[in-house]
Amino acid sequence: MGPVQMLFLFVLPFVCFKVFFLVVVPTCFFVAPCFPDISAAIRTHLSNLGPIKKTKKLCKSSQSPLSSWFSTASPSTFEFEEEDSGEDEKEHVYKLGREAFASSERQLTGQQKIETAQVKEAGVQTDSSLPTVQKSLKKSVTEPVLFEEEASLLEEVVAGNLPIHAIEKNATDFETAVRVRRKAFDKQLHANFSVASTTNSFFDGLPYQDFDYKRVYGTCCELVVGYVPIPVGFAGPVKVNDENVFFPMATTEGCLVASTNRGCKAIMESQGCLSYVVSDGMTRAPCIRFPCAGMAVECKIWLEQEDTFELLSEQFNSTSRYGRLQSVKVAIAGRNLYLRFKCLSGDAMGMNMVSKGTEKALEVIKAHFSEMEVVSLSGNYCSDKKPSAVNWIEGRGKTVVAEAVISGDVVEKVLKTNVASMVDCNIQKNLVGSIMAGSLGGFNAHAANIVAAIFIATGQDAAQVVESSHCITLLEPANNGRDLRISVTLPCVEVGTVGGGTVLPAQSSCLRAMGIDPQNSPAPGQNSRKLATLIGASVLAGELSLLAALTAGHLVKAHMQYNRSVSNLNLYDLQRPRSASQGLPPKFPPPSCTPTHD
Numbered sequence: 219m220g221p222v223q224m225l226f227l228f229v230l231p232f233v234c235f236k237v238f239f240l241v242v243v244p245t246c247f248f249v250a251p252c253f254p255d256i257s258a259a260i261r262t263h264l265s266n267l268g269p270i271k272k273t274k275k276l277c278k279s280s281q282s283p284l285s286s287w288f289s290t291a292s293p294s295t296f297e298f299e300e301e302d303s304g305e306d307e308k309e310h311v312y313k314l315g316r317e318a319f320a321s322s323e324r325q326l327t328g329q330q331k332i333e334t335a336q337v338k339e340a341g342v343q344t345d346s347s348l349p350t351v352q353k354s355l356k357k358s359v360t361e362p363v364l365f366e367e368e369a370s371l372l373e374e375v376v377a378g379n380l381p382i383h384a385i386e387k388n389a390t391d392f393e394t395a396v397r398v399r400r401k402a403f404d405k406q407l408h409a410n411f412s413v414a415s416t417t418n419s420f421f422d423g424l425p426y427q428d429f430d431y432k433r434v435y436g437t438c439c440e441l442v443v444g445y446v447p448i449p450v451g452f453a454g455p456v457k458v459n460d461e462n463v464f465f466p467m468a469t470t471e472g473c474l475v476a477s478t479n480r481g482c483k484a485i486m487e488s489q490g491c492l493s494y495v496v497s498d499g500m501t502r503a504p505c506i507r508f509p510c511a512g513m514a515v516e517c518k519i520w521l522e523q524e525d526t527f528e529l530l531s532e533q534f535n536s537t538s539r540y541g542r543l544q545s546v547k548v549a550i551a552g553r554n555l556y557l558r559f560k561c562l563s564g565d566a567m568g569m570n571m572v573s574k575g576t577e578k579a580l581e582v583i584k585a586h587f588s589e590m591e592v593v594s595l596s597g598n599y600c601s602d603k604k605p606s607a608v609n610w611i612e613g614r615g616k617t618v619v620a621e622a623v624i625s626g627d628v629v630e631k632v633l634k635t636n637v638a639s640m641v642d643c644n645i646q647k648n649l650v651g652s653i654m655a656g657s658l659g660g661f662n663a664h665a666a667n668i669v670a671a672i673f674i675a676t677g678q679d680a681a682q683v684v685e686s687s688h689c690i691t692l693l694e695p696a697n698n699g700r701d702l703r704i705s706v707t708l709p710c711v712e713v714g715t716v717g718g719g720t721v722l723p724a725q726s727s728c729l730r731a732m733g734i735d736p737q738n739s740p741a742p743g744q745n746s747r748k749l750a751t752l753i754g755a756s757v758l759a760g761e762l763s764l765l766a767a768l769t770a771g772h773l774v775k776a777h778m779q780y781n782r783s784v785s786n787l788n789l790y791d792l793q794r795p796r797s798a799s800q801g802l803p804p805k806f807p808p809p810s811c812t813p814t815h816d
């Protein structure tokens with residue numbers, strides 16, 4: 219175990235533990251009594267909340283004027299409001315709705331409060347352990363509290379009058395729709411599985427409140443029941459192209475952020491890194507088919523003429539403000555053609571844009587070859603979300619190269635290893651090892667780790683990590699072996715800073731934390747290309763750190779063996795092949811590593 223692993227396994231948890239008991243606990247202890255009003259209000263309220271049967275009545279009697287106005291307004295009132303008002307007013311109506319429901323929810327629902335009330339009623343001490351509480355309750359909460367609107371929506375869904383995917387259409391606000399859907403699905407789940415929670419809901423641990431569903435609805439996700447919180451770590455700073463940046467990483471893999479951070483430190487202390495986008499263009503490759511191979515050949519020849527490109531690109535470029543056709547690569551298989559359209563897409567990742575342009579270009583081809591049949595707008599020669607040689611060779615999205623020279627001092631002090639070992643490890647592992655594995659684009663230690671974490675944090679399409687993490691990592695000694703030159707080359711970084719998940723507040727916040735303002739791109743494509751260069755730099759940091767850890771681990775082992783008196787025997791133990799004569803020392807002498815002469 220290296221010192222870094224030791225740090226994260228033992229020292230940090232210990233420190234956190236101390237901080238919790240010495241700082242957090244006393245703080246809560248002393249600060250909480252300073253707000254007697256709040257706890258008193260909650261206590262009073264809880265004692266007013268009778269058993270569950272009564273809650274519906276309570277719902278009505280304790281409504282604030284705002285929430286009562288809101289719950290008497292029918293869905294049609296809202297539709298009227300929406301039609302007649304501009305975007306701002308519509309937003310205002312939704313906001314009122316959300317506030318009203320949030321405040322009434324705070325007052326009345328909240329499964330825990332109801333349970334607490336029930337626990338009180340049953341005469342159980344509130345500080346009893348959970349199993350005790352459950353036992354004394356002797357009943358589970360089966361029907362969560364519902365407002366009238368929710369109750370009627372749920373009724374409609376359960377009765378099959380309102381499709382479960384369309385609750386948003388009839389609910390007054392998005393969160394209500396999500397709440398109703400959770401309850402509807404809960405009912406279905408109860409039919410098949412047993413729930414292991416106190417509140418009798420399968421969605422107990424899945425939060426849904428305080429989320430801007432307006433930005434999700436119709437864009438990012440359907441049949442929404444909540445969201446999964448993923449911790450976001452922040453690695454850096456690291457100097458990339460003369461700018462100090464940080465990397466937001468959404469991950470649940472321990473040590474990943476810490477390791478990347480160490481790589482950043484090593485780069486930072488060696489004058490930073492440079493990262494370049496050398497090619498930019500999203501691709502889409504439809505499959506078209508002709509009655510015979512001869513016609514396919516004829517079409518291929520036509521498509522490869524310059525005039526044809528002009529013709530196609532004119533139509534293609536007309537379909538959007540930023541989509542600009544760059545090339546069409548034609549592959550043939552019998553009477554099938556696969557046309558790999560490649561286009562610039564501004565700051566968008568570009569899949570929709572290139573698909574739209576491609577559709578238009580196909581019309582032009584059809585006009586010249588009436589026998590042509592479009593088998594599929596995507597013919598997998600694109601190649602989206604699947605490992606493929608065409609992406610590895612031709613690139614897709616942004617092709618990024620990032621490089622740094624790490625000084626020998628830093629390799630020793632920060633990375634705890636040496637230049638020669640790292641170079642060797644990279645060759646044997648990332649190059650030879652990946653060749654032995656028959657890898658496609660996997661000539662790296664863990665590029666996908668960093669790419670995935672930043673993709674999720676910044677709202678990229680997570681499935682595109684497949685090709686976006688294709689990467690070759692190269693290490694060489696520099697300055698007569700004193701320093702280390704490291705580069706990563708990623709041919710298919712598929713990213714955007716507008717559209718997709720980037721529109722969500724958390725994700726766009728992460729983009730801003732990387733120095734990218736999604737709302738203001740200096741020029742079309744500049745933001746998304748910057749994001750690609752930063753991802754290249756982050757992969758550089760990640761590769762550096764993991765390779766060093768592997769090398770250092772190897773060094774520790776080597777040292778231990780070296781220090782043992784019977785080093786030969788121990789080395790021999792390691793190299794001994796597994797033999798059928800279990801445990802018995804083989805009879806042949808230890809192999810000699812002395813080179814023989816030719």
Ligand SMILES: *[C@@H]1O[C@H](CO)[C@@H](O)[C@H](O)[C@H]1NC(C)=O
Binds near residue numbers: 293294
């Ligand atoms: C949903 O709303 C539409 C339009 O307001 C209405 O016609 C329909 O009856 C409602 N459906 C249900 C199940 O409430």
Ligand SMILES: *[C@@H]1O[C@H](CO)[C@@H](O)[C@H](O)[C@H]1NC(C)=O
Binds near residue numbers: 406409410
């Ligand atoms: C799940 O529950 C439904 C009833 O809602 C039932 O029709 C179905 O057979 C159940 N499936 C299993 C695997 O138990």
Ligand SMILES: *[C@@H]1O[C@H](CO)[C@@H](O)[C@H](O)[C@H]1NC(C)=O
Binds near residue numbers: 532544
């Ligand atoms: C479409 O845009 C591409 C890329 O900018 C350009 O090369 C091509 O000439 C344009 N086509 C036309 C007809 O303007």
Ligand SMILES: *[C@@H]1O[C@H](CO)[C@@H](O)[C@H](O)[C@H]1NC(C)=O
Binds near residue numbers: 781
């Ligand atoms: C290993 O041997 C070296 C050289 O003899 C010595 O300096 C070092 O302290 C030893 N390390 C351990 C862990 O015994």
